[in-house]
Amino acid sequence: MKLTVLLLTLLLIANAAYAELNKELNRETNKELSKKEAKPTIIALSPHIVEMLYDIGAGEQIIGTTAFADYPEQAKKIPRIGNYIRLQLERVIELQPDLIIAWKNGNPSDDLARLEQLGFNVIYSHPQIFSDIAKEVRHFAKLTGHSAQGERVAKKFELELAKITMAYQDKTVITGFYELWSRPLTTVAKGSWPQQFFNICKVKNPFAQVITPYPQISIEQVLPAAVQVIIQPLSVNQKEREGFNWQDWPMIPAVANKQIIQPDADAMHRMTVRSLTALKDLCAAIDKTRTILQQKHN
Structure with a gap:
């Protein structure tokens, strides 16, 4: 009888320990999933970049932008950290974005160089023709965790562009x-x-x-x-x-x-x-x- 009680006690202890171990493993797994699913915070340094990010579903990830970023309507609420002449570097440092998307021809190059020196992840937008828009939509969507929506937006854009071009070619x-x-x-x-x-x-x-x-x-x-x-x-x-x-x-x-x-x-x-x-x-x-x-x- 004593042996039975002892074995039962040990079994209960083992089950409790196993349950606790499972909880810990689940916590660690959830942490890893959260890291993978986390969407990067973004500073978007041009009105067209802001608009593009909203198109792919990444608008809520923008934590800073420049003057005249006024479309769509909710973009007007994003904090301003400069304009095409000068960026407020101290604000960028304070915000600590995961990603900075800059306009190749529309932002002060010395400020961008300084941000890169400080270790910020700076990538560039440089669309020159309509087809570049679809390329950037796909690229930014992948970077921000919205690949599926980005592909839908890009494909629809390409089809509409081809349709308009064909309608007026003759x-x-x-x-x-x-x-x-x-x-x-x-x-x-x-x-x-x-x-x-x-x-x-x-x-x-x-x-x-x-x-x-x-x-x-x-x-x-x-x-x-x-x-x-x-x-x-x-x-x-x-x-x-x-x-x-x-x-x-x-x-x-x-x-x-x-x-x-x-x-x-x-x-x-x-x-x-x-x-x-x-x-x-x-x-x-x-x-x-x-x-x-x-x-x-x-």
């Missing part, structure tokens, strides 16, 4: 002028982001072959081109901006025919999924101009 080419800025009058050429809008919408840019991507020109250079449509993007971030006063030049066909299109500059100039909506809208507006011109010609 359209009659018309001559257009792109007003990037009014004072001084600045346009676009090959190598610029907006030039691809003209290429897809089938608009001839008389300044396409200028060496610099964003040349400053005079109105006297525009007049001989017989421009049929003027693209004058405007931004909500530039409410004080005055567009070029084209009404002073009625001899330009686009002015005479009232063919001045004013798209959303933010949607067009930010290298994001939303730029396809801007492309689709612009091509449709230009197609209306094309129809008006054909009717006048007939």
Whole structure:
């Protein structure tokens, strides 16, 4: 009887010890799972990077950004740690992000070099054409733990881009002028982001072959081109901006025919999924101009 009681006691002790060991193993396993599932905190140093991260489901991981990151609406609540001229390095150090995504051409290079020297993980966004957006969506999605959604977003983007391109590939080419800025009058050429809008919408840019991507020109250079449509993007971030006063030049066909299109500059100039909506809208507006011109010609 005593032996039975002793064995029963030892068995209970062993079961208790085994249960405790299982609890400990489960705790360690859960810790490892948490580490694997943890999404990195991010400082996104451009409005287009912020927008792209929201598109892939990583918006809530952003803990700092720069001025003008205002889309989508919830992006306005993200703390600001600088602008395209200067970053607040002490704020970055204080926030201790797991990842910094910077804009290759839009952030102060000396500040970025300093952050790299301090050991921060800095990667770069550098989209130059529409197809680069899909590549970056996939890349950022993988880095932030959203690969599945990133793939869905990228694939949808690629299909929509192909659809728009095909819809306008056989359209009659018309001559257009792109007003990037009014004072001084600045346009676009090959190598610029907006030039691809003209290429897809089938608009001839008389300044396409200028060496610099964003040349400053005079109105006297525009007049001989017989421009049929003027693209004058405007931004909500530039409410004080005055567009070029084209009404002073009625001899330009686009002015005479009232063919001045004013798209959303933010949607067009930010290298994001939303730029396809801007492309689709612009091509449709230009197609209306094309129809008006054909009717006048007939």
